[in-house]
Amino acid sequence: MSTENVQNTRKDALLRDLHGALVEITVAMNRPQRDEELLEEAGVSLDKALFKLLVAVERLGPVSIVELAERMGLDHSTVSRQIGKLESLGLVARQPSETDRRVREAVLTQAGRATTDKIDKARQRMARELFETWEDKDVVTLVRLMSRFAEAFREHPRSGSR
Amino acid sequence: MSTENVQNTRKDALLRDLHGALVEITVAMNRPQRDEELLEEAGVSLDKALFKLLVAVERLGPVSIVELAERMGLDHSTVSRQIGKLESLGLVARQPSETDRRVREAVLTQAGRATTDKIDKARQRMARELFETWEDKDVVTLVRLMSRFAEAFREHPRSGSR
DNA sequence: TTATTTTACGTGCATAATACACGTAACTGA
DNA sequence: TCAGTTACGTGTATTATGCACGTAAAATAA
Incomplete structure (x- = not known):
């Protein structure tokens, strides 16, 4: 003071x-509303939680349940169940890892890829609309600084642990 | 293509x-982990969901349940219950609105204010640490562009509605 | 090699956050 | 005055989630 x-x-x-x-x-x-809007725009019907995980699988490629859980900040059991649902929907497949027989990697199926393509395109359209009035320079700067911040925030130098 | x-x-x-x-x-x-860390640093014991709502009440001042729900993207019933818990903890009070007797505004109590002060200070400390290696100029730019983006994103020109 | 510890995964179980539906009181506008 | 809308709270059901546990495989130690 x-x-x-x-x-x-x-x-x-x-x-x-x-x-x-x-x-x-x-x-x-x-906002669930946001997901719904995006899914509707994409012409896809999918549950909110599943939708996020599907996108994560797209981004992280063949990925183990545990790593997926860590990335999403969820318990592995939650992810295991949700991946199971996505599998039964035919959007994701579990494949045994080549190098470690404990892990079952999650990958997009063809149908899953088609779905994420639609979602990505819908998101791109909405993003373009949002930035319509922005100068390119500002968008570039925003992305640069926000990515830097996201990384620092994720790595987040925890007080003592880790 | x-x-x-x-x-x-x-x-x-x-x-x-x-x-x-x-x-x-x-x-x-x-990440729940993040909240815990913040609360621990602040020396406060509080549930995750309640904690977010407490901070929201601090920011939005005397605020109705419905507005709070809209801001948080939650159902008003959820907020009603959670404010009830915060009230029983003595951190928030419900006061009748002067102008509309249907609404019961949520406001911080003295104890609530003391709690959010601690939380704010802990957050400031962590933020300072995170930006330690940043140039001031970049921080200023990040905040400017991110605030602009947050507003645009919130107002989010929905396809047709609103 | 063999034994111990760690890791990855899945499932039973309990919890808690949340939404929905409904009822009541109060406000608004015709 | 009266119909419609809004704010709030509560009963109920759903469901996402974490925890605890068991199993199999890998890593490490002995």
């Missing part, structure tokens, strides 16, 4: 704004 | 990276 100065206050306000933006973005990303 | 050109591909890749960063940030924000 006694050592508080103007610079600190300014920076605090800045970081406070950042947190506000982060919360807003997180809420927007978590 | 036949009309695809290099410019489109470049921009698509950019937007794809953006989405990747968004997903990573969302996952990081949703």
Whole structure:
């Protein structure tokens, strides 16, 4: 308090704004409404949780259940069940790993690929629309800084652990 | 496919990276681990869902249940119950609105304010640490562009509705 | 090699967050 | 005044999720 100065206050306000933006973005990303809209635009019918996992499988290629769980911040049992559902829907297949017979890698099936293609295209359309009024320069900068932030946030130098 | 050109591909890749960063940030924000760490650092014991709502009440000041629900992307019944819990913990109070006797505004109690102060300070400390190696200029730019994006994303020009 | 520990996965079980449906009170506008 | 809308709370059902446990395979130690 006694050592508080103007610079600190300014920076605090800045970081406070950042947190506000982060919360807003997180809420927007978590809105079921948003998923539905995207799925509808893509002409795909899929459950919210399954949808996120399907996209993750697309991004991470052949990927083990455990790694998928870590990436998604979920328990492996949850992912195991959800992948099971995606499998029964014919969108994902489990294949034994070549190098480790404990792991069963999740991969997209042809139908799964077709689905994620539609979703990706719908997302691209919406993103283009959102950035329509932005200067290219700003978009590039946003992506650069936000990617950098995402990585730092993920690696998040935890107080003591890890 | 036949009309695809290099410019489109470049921009698509950019937007794809953006989405990747968004997903990573969302996952990081949703990690229960993160909340725990923050709460521990703040020396506060509180449930995950309640914690988010408490922070929301701090930000949005005296706020109705319905507005809170809309901001959080939750059903009003969920928020009603959670505010009830926060009330029984003595962190939030419900006060009748001056202008509309249907609404019961949620506000922080003194204890609630003390709690959010601790949380805010802990978050500031962590944020400062994360941006330690960043140039001020980049932080300022990140916050500016990300705030702009958050607003655009929230207002999200829905296909037809709204 | 053999034995011990760790890892990956799946399943039974319990919990808790959440949405939906409904009822009540209050506000709004014709 | 009266019909329609809105804000809120509660009963109920769903379901996503984590935890605990067991099994098989791999890694490591002995």
